[in-house]
Amino acid sequence: MRFNIYGRFHVDVRRENDAWAVYRAVPGKRTPFEEVVIPADVPADELATWLDDIFHEYAGHGDMVEPIPD
Template identity: 45%
Template sequence: MKFDIYGRFQLDIHREGAAWAAYRSDGGKRVRVADLAIPPDVSTDELAEYLDDVYHELSRPGERISRVG
């Protein structure tokens, strides 16, 4: 699943075993986001809300995190 983070960057998030893994494109390469730990009990439906909790300092009024894939 891909998420657009307030129009600033996108994250590709998927399960690796029992854990969530997050990747960001950087110069055409997929780079693991090391400083983002998503608890394994966060459901697919809760991911956007969880990401908003983590990255809310980046948002401006009216901006949202949205699933794009």
Template identity: 45%
Template structure:
């Protein structure tokens, strides 16, 4: 079973799954369906670095209401 982490990335819900040593990113829609995201996460990024990595690449989407990437429990 792949390990999976979920985040609120400045208002967008994402799931990041590690499968066979590679990270795969998904966007999660309002209805709960997910589709493959159009960005890659390097394999060398550790699970505890995912939120910071997402913050770094999407920082331009930050707002006063959503200033950081937040981990979501499933």
């Protein structure tokens, strides 16, 4: 699942070995975003809310974390 973080950058979140793996997504590649660790028990449908909680300091008024369709 890919998410737009307030229009500033994108992250790609994947389930790997029963854990969430987070990557910084840029055109043509993705690199591990090791500073971001999502607890394994966070359900997929709550990832946008969880990412919003983590990255809220980057938000402007009315900005949202939004899923990017595949």
